[in-house]
Amino acid sequence: MLKRSATLSSNIDAEAHPTKRKIDVNAFPWTIHDKIDPPKLHPTLAKTRELLSNYMLDVKFAKTHLLNSARCPQFPDSEWTNILSGRAVDLDQVLSSGYTISHDTHQTESFGSVKLIIGTTKPAKTVDTHGKWVIAWNQTINALLFTFPHRASKLRKYTRHINQLFSSLPEQFHDRIINYNRAVRMHTAQRHDLMLTDFQSFTDLHLLWVQNTGTANSRDNEGRRGTKTSGSSGGTAKRREACRRWNENKCRQGNCIYAHVCSKCRSSTHVTSECNSQTSK
DSSP: HHHHHHHHHHHHHHHOOOOOOOOOOOSSSSHHHHHHSSOOOOOHHHHHHHHHHHHHTTTHHHHHHHHTTTTTTOOOOHHHHHHTTTTOOOHHHHHHTTTSSSSOOOOEEEETTTEEEESSSSSSSSOSOOOOOOHHHHHHHHHHHHGGGGGGHHHHHHHHHHHHHHHSOGGGGGGHHHHHHHHHHHHTTSSSOTTTTTTGGGGGHHHHHTTTGGGGGGGGTOOSSSOOOEEESSOOEEOOOOOOOHHTOOOOTTOOOOSSSSTTOOOOSOOOGGGOOSOOO
């Protein structure tokens, strides 16, 4: 019986840790293509790829080494992993980290080829205003410059671009710019030939998220629900109901048909639980 158990255990270990064989990277189609027609990358992109390739050899070790640095800026543990892995940063997590008094204790457990993430936390705060975006983005810039110092000028240029968009639209439409910023960052994270400052490459995203013609902004043009209020001309206009899930810090949909405003005073700067108003409007 013991012999059989030992044999079974050996078989499981063999399946979980198969013998590693050397991979011939020269046989990859993309490697062959790059040799035939080398990509012409901006020096900033080339340097970013070089650093990412090094970090991604062992992200866990790279993060441990980074966190032990005396100059390491404060930043959520999960978002350091995203940066070192070349993924987009979740600004909601960054904003929430400045208000939390609990530790990010999520753990990853491996069972053979299966990985389980235990204790993943949901962001307590949501970036839904220009001010909140500035707070979260400034912290993100500090983290990005710590790991990719050569990106300073490009990040400054991109920040000016987003701030100009915020100043060009009324406050009630700032959620469009926040969604546009999220879409651009996710797009560039999935591409290694684009920078955040390649604005001409994001025309479709600008149309979709910022301008009124995009279906993503249909909540501002159609499907409006709620009570009618009198206008200055004596007519009536529909007013959307306040989003209950948003007021519970649960709704993160960019195309939500309900208004992301306080249920009491209809301000977009806070949720109902933080409202000081005594009457509903």
